[in-house]
Amino acid sequence: DVIRNEEIQAARLKLPILAEEQQIMEIINDNSVIILAGETGSGKTTQVPQFLYEAGYALKKQIAVTEPRRVAAISMSKRVAEEMNLSTKEISYLIRFEGNATDETKIKFMTDGVLLKELQSDFLLRKYSVVILDEAHERSVYTDILIGLLSRIVPLREKRGDPMKLIIMSATLRLEDFTSNKRLFKITPPVIKVDARQFPVTIHFNKRTSEDYLKEAFNKAVKINTTLPEGGILIFVTGQREVKSLVRKLRKAFPLKHKSKILEKEKEVKDREAKGEDDVADSDVEEGMRHALRNKKKKKLKVIPRINLDDYSLPGDTETASDVEDDLDSDREDSDVEVSMVTNAQPLWTLPLYSLLPSHKQQKVFQPPPAGCRMCIVSTNVAETSLTIPNVKYVVDTGKTKVKLYDKVTGVTSYVVHWTSKASSDQRAGRAGRTGPGHCYRLYSSAVFNDTFREFSPPEIQQKPVDDLYLQMKCMNIDKVVNFPFPTAPDLLQLKTAESRLETLGALTAGTVTALGKAISKFPVLPRYGKMLALSHQQDLLPYTVCMVAALSVQEVLLEVPILNTGPEELKAVRQKWAATRRQWAGLCNSLLLGDNMVLLRAVGAAEYANSQGKLEKFCDENGLRMKAIIEIRKLRMQLTNEIKKNLPEAEVTVDPKMPPPNDLQAKLLRQILLSGMGDQIAKKIAPEEVKEGEDRVKFKYAYHANNMEEPVFLHQGSVLRKTLPEYVVYQEIYETNKMYMRGVTAIEPE
Ligand code: ADP
Ligand code: MG
Secondary structure, three states, X not given: OOOOOHHHHHHHHOOHHXXXXXXXXXXXXXXXXXXXXXXXXXXXXXXHHHHXXXXXXXXXXXXXXXXXXXXXXXXXHHHHHHHHOOOOOOEEEEOOOOEOOOOOOOEEEEEHHHHHHHHHHOOOOOOEEEEEEOOHHHOOHHHHHHHHHHHHHHHHHHHOOOXXXXXXXXXXXXXXXXXXXXXXXXXXXXXXXXXXXXXXXEEEEOOOOOOOHHHHHHHHHHHHHHHOOOOEEEEEOOOHHHHHHHHHHHHHHOOOOOHHHHHHHHHHHHHHHOOOOOOOOHHHOOHHHHHHOOOOOHHHHHXXXXXXXXXXXXXXXXXXXXXXXXXXXXXXXXXXXXXXXXXXXXXEEEEEEOOOOOHHHHHHHHOOOOOOOEEEEEEOOHHHHOOOOOOEEEEEEOOEEEEEEEOOOOOOEEEEEEEOOHXXXXXXXXXXXXXXXXXXXXXXXXXXXXXXOOOOOOOHHHHOOOHHHHHHHHHOOOOOHHHOOOOOOOOHHHHHHHHHHHHHHOOEEOOEEOHHHHHHHHOOOOHXXXXXXXXXXXXXXXXXXXXXXXXXXXXXXXXXXXXXXXOHHHHXXXXXXXXXXXXXXXXXXXXXXXXXXXXXXXXXXXXHHHHHOOOHHHHHHHHOEOHHHHHHHHHXXXXXXXXXXXXXXXXXXXXXXXXXXXXXXXXXXXXXXXXHHHOOOEEEEOOHHHOOOOOOOHHHOOEEEEOOOOOOEEEOOOOHHHOOOOOEEEOOEEEEOOOEEEEOOEEEOOO
């Protein structure tokens, strides 16, 4: 029996889904596939797993819940454990590099990618009595594939007399893709619709559509806070960097004046959480709070409990840089309007929200603001459907979203900000009507909305390379991937490109998986990296390749500019110092030819050594490494190492913090290994005489021709190979900002 505390039980009873528990459970008991659609916040994610648990579905087997986002998997498992008064041993999560699942786990929240991997070792998923695919409307690649696979697994389990339930949960969006696809489900699954108490939301369009939507959003928030009645504000922007910049400006405009009240509140919070007592170093004292407490002396600051400063700080300033896409569009960002304090206005409790925000900081948005403050949350589209934020009355919608675009032929990726879909802006607006009537301010005109917005965003599977998916499906003996019951099929060109790339790698021949292909699919990395790992075993280079592959799989290891703002003089000095260190890391001869990848290897090696001496943070700061990336690389190295040990017990591979840099011969072999994995990604230097009449030759100094690309691609500014300009290079990725750039570049020498 579940014994819940009173406060939680009262909150649950307010959720509309609770009134329908009995009906929902009856339909689940009578059907093997069920679609459950309901407005965001109706209680699907937190309550349905509890209904199943209480109905006995976790007695013999586990209940699986998949989420497309890591943040949702972690935060929902915590919330459900708390609601049920059970430990995280029983209500657990599992994401790519971490988790707390145990043998006693009853309900397991995991990312959809993790469940797909589990399918490879047990195609029937016999551990589970129910699989819930949450947020199916997001149409993530893995959720889509899981729907297809589970549509076959469910009848198989039935046949074996060991039935399993499949529950597809979704916002009320585009359900026809699941219900009227006869290839997917022969018998149309029943759809349960849960109504949420939704209050009317008044939509206000702008008369004109301004280019500078961040400035517009700032102005709107100021206007709401200075002229409109009580009620929380939720602002949608496109990425982490925009979130932080807007939060900073709003904190500057509306400092927290009633400090004593806030401290009282913070004390409460602190008593409740009673942990995290580390000292606050001066450098930890963060901008937002500095403004908030600008009248107080430094001494005083130290007395304030850490929880206070920490939770009202922006992590990017003290912990990490932004995710990589955010750094690519730096040219657009800082149209830094001078913000001055708005006097006589209510203080604004401004909080950031985005996927990579540490979860204890995410939890802040669920707690009420300090007395006398208005809540204001600046969020990416995480707040659209995955997390429900209480007490929002005003939504400010920039109408923008950031997507990673991928060119199906050339493989070039780019991040672009463009208009979101009608469906998602309606979701955003809906966030304002959860606790009472609300308002949504759309920072674009109704003409733009009607004429330019698409109805829905296209499913992710049509916008991504499908190589790893294709290989995984082949390994599951899915012969004709083209005939797979995808909810929405990727286009033929994507599948063909994936197949031919896998054939080039040697993972497939004539459409069948080779032994190498099987080995490759065991590694939780892209197939090309899997191949590099498989080969380096033969050369006794596994520790290096593991390290390189791990480093290449993590975004933005080496920073371009310091995280903390500095003056232009200082900035220049720091950049020069970092560049000098990187040149030194690059070394000579074959090491130098290994180029950017040598620098990566040395950087990670040196950081791990510093870590073994307890000096990681200092080392990262001084040398321009992103500390979080180093930690993630370490996790990935351990995970890959364990995976290799399982498959090849005789392999000599450990994660050694004192790993010496590769010697000249090893560097040469590593180049060959890189080439074997990325042989389709080669570029040739553009000779000066090839530059067309009238074009500026200087501009083409770092230009290359990449295979099957018309436009030139360039060596990135941070590349150590800009000094030597090799004739041929192999690159890890091309991305586009104002120009096309190559990342992770190594030289190829004719042997
Ligand atoms: P759905 O999945 O239908 O969108 P959820 O189950 O996520 O709905 O949310 C139900 C309710 O639980 C919401 O009102 C939400 O605010 C609340 N809730 C979810 N997570 C937390 C949390 N960590 N702390 C407090 N309340 C939460
Ligand atoms: Mg949900």
